[in-house]
Amino acid sequence: MGPPLGAARDSGHGGWEQWCPTCGQVYVVGAMVWRCACGGLLELRGPLAAEPVDPGAPWSLWRYAPVLPPLRAASRVSLGEGMTPLVAAGDGCWWKLDFLQPTLSFKDRGAAVLLAAAADAGVEAVVADSSGNAGTAVAAYAARAGIAAEIWVPEGTSAAKRAAIEAHGATVAVAPGGRSAAAAAARDRAEQPGVFYASHVYQPLFVAGVKTVGYEIWEQLGRRAPGSVVVPAGNGTLVLGLAAAFAELLALGLVERAPRIVAVQAAACSPLSGAAPRGETIAEGIAIAEPPRLAQVRAAVAASEGVVATVEDHAIVAARADLARSGVWVEPTAAAAWAAWRDRSRPPGLPEAGGDVVVVLCGAGLKKPA
Numbered sequence: 560m561g562p563p564l565g566a567a568r569d570s571g572h573g574g575w576e577q578w579c580p581t582c583g584q585v586y587v588v589g590a591m592v593w594r595c596a597c598g599g600l601l602e603l604r605g606p607l608a609a610e611p612v613d614p615g616a617p618w619s620l621w622r623y624a625p626v627l628p629p630l631r632a633a634s635r636v637s638l639g640e641g642m643t644p645l646v647a648a649g650d651g652c653w654w655k656l657d658f659l660q661p662t663l664s665f666k667d668r669g670a671a672v673l674l675a676a677a678a679d680a681g682v683e684a685v686v687a688d689s690s691g692n693a694g695t696a697v698a699a700y701a702a703r704a705g706i707a708a709e710i711w712v713p714e715g716t717s718a719a720k721r722a723a724i725e726a727h728g729a730t731v732a733v734a735p736g737g738r739s740a741a742a743a744a745a746r747d748r749a750e751q752p753g754v755f756y757a758s759h760v761y762q763p764l765f766v767a768g769v770k771t772v773g774y775e776i777w778e779q780l781g782r783r784a785p786g787s788v789v790v791p792a793g794n795g796t797l798v799l800g801l802a803a804a805f806a807e808l809l810a811l812g813l814v815e816r817a818p819r820i821v822a823v824q825a826a827a828c829s830p831l832s833g834a835a836p837r838g839e840t841i842a843e844g845i846a847i848a849e850p851p852r853l854a855q856v857r858a859a860v861a862a863s864e865g866v867v868a869t870v871e872d873h874a875i876v877a878a879r880a881d882l883a884r885s886g887v888w889v890e891p892t893a894a895a896a897w898a899a900w901r902d903r904s905r906p907p908g909l910p911e912a913g914g915d916v917v918v919v920l921c922g923a924g925l926k927k928p929a
């Protein structure tokens with residue numbers, strides 16, 4: 560349902576709360592709320608953990624449970640997500656193979672934490688909208704948590720994608736129209752009592768899960784930050800997650816500076832650079848013309864002294880082939896990040912060779928075989 564009645568100070572989440580930067584309203588973690596009563600987008604905040612790593616935790620993103628809202632151990636659903644390889648790619652660059660997750664995309668990080676919080680709150684049904692990886696991730700983690708899921712997809716979503724969602728026991732609902740129609744249908748559905756909106760865009764718990772990729776990179780590099788991180792940006796979840804991780808590590812004195820964030824978009828759809836959309840792109844995962852958190856993502860890139868890079872589809876195709884010939888097969892959206900790094904002549908501000916760079920590869924090639 561929509562915004563709950565009134566503020567709710569939370570005593571059960573160790574000082575963690577969701578809050579609205581627009582008006583200051585505070586909400587309980589895991590509440591049936593996905594945006595503020597004022598319409599503002601929610602963010603998550605909580606006390607800093609002195610030590611981010613729980614060495615006794617299972618080998619999954621719950622290794623970083625100290626930097627996540629506390630949840631009962633029984634609620635911590637897991638499919639072994641996270642802990643993905645960081646592979647030296649030469650030339651001062653690493654590939655973060657973040658597509659090596661249970662449903663083959665980084666979205667599993669966010670889905671794990673979001674569905675865990677939903678389970679902790681006693682949620683029995685979730686609704687989400689997606690044309691791709693987020694829907695599959697939410698369906699899988701809802702199945703793991705024993706929560707019913709209904710995933711709204713746009714008209715024209717491929718049979719293969721629908722089958723992947725349905726295989727996890729989720730209901731696929733087709734919204735007449737495009738991606739925004741699917742989102743609107745899911746939000747309508749979430750207005751009904753007892754239905755939790757498991758949105759990868761609106762729910763800050765999703766970003767909290769994605770944040771663990773930053774902690775992993777830090778730990779894999781020997782508890783230090785790289786000079787730069789290069790990530791695809793559609794709704795900007797990876798940008799926000801990485802920015803949050805390194806801001807926390809900086810506040811804790813565990814890194815000397817946060818990495819510059821290079822946010823990569825397809826030239827045909829780059830709201831971060833302020834350009835009007837022009838046609839289709841093969842990087843469908845980042846083809847988001849009006850991302851709700853645009854201002855927040857832009858601010859995170861700027862605060863990191865990073866840049867927005869745009870890449871043409873032909874460069875994405877070439878980068879994808881280049882990666883595949885190196886043994887790494889990713890979907891076009893992930894290849895966009897490699898395309899930006901490969902073409903260091905453009906835009907100004909991209910890291911130089913030998914510049915200590917991590918390129919996050921977020922989705923597997925099997926997601927889009929052709």
Ligand SMILES: [Zn+2]
Pocket residue numbers: 579580581582583584595596597598599
């Ligand atoms: Zn508000």
